[in-house]
Amino acid sequence: AQTVTQSQPEMSVQEAETVTLSCTYDTSESDYYLFWYKQPPSRQMILVIRQEAYKQQNATENRFSVNFQKAAKSFSLKISDSQLGDAAMYFCAYRSEVQGAQKLVFGQGTRLTINP
């Protein structure tokens, strides 16, 4: 079964600085998708960025970028120029591509605090 591990329960960063959140996953599949979701205190789940496993190029969305290392099964999220609004729980997620088993599995989350 696929598992997702986020080894940093909490992280903090100074406003305007850069922070990297770690994520590793375990799978025997070659095709899959990876996601980072943000959950602010409102509880709403918001997609931050996604990556297809077959793409070697790392995904980027404005201040958010990933470092996808397929062989190492690592998928870290880098937030540049951190803003107060970035404070939230961040969840890494894995989505299988196997027909009939496309479940979406989440890691335990990392609570990010932004210090002004």
Next chain:
Amino acid sequence: NAGVTQTPKFRILKIGQSMTLQCTQDMNHNYMYWYRQDPGMGLKLIYYSVGAGITDKGEVPNGYNVSRSTTEDFPLRLELAAPSQTSVYFCASSLLPGAEAFFGQGTRLTVV
């Protein structure tokens, strides 16, 4: 734009009672999911569905049941509620495996 709608938003159950958490989406998504999120923790997959009539167990299915008779609806049934089922429940849906999953606002359930 309704998206994914969950009802109720809050509920208190007594031990041994049963209830159904409703989830409906108006985006014609095939894939639907139910998660529970305990305080300060991640989302654990309870059940998921890849289309009408097809459901499968996730990581923590015990004590729950689901059905998927239509594309739009994916209700979650709790039988014989237990305090361990106190949690926030999220329903989500997506069009394709690699597409963004859209989440409902969550249902906060307390079993006393």
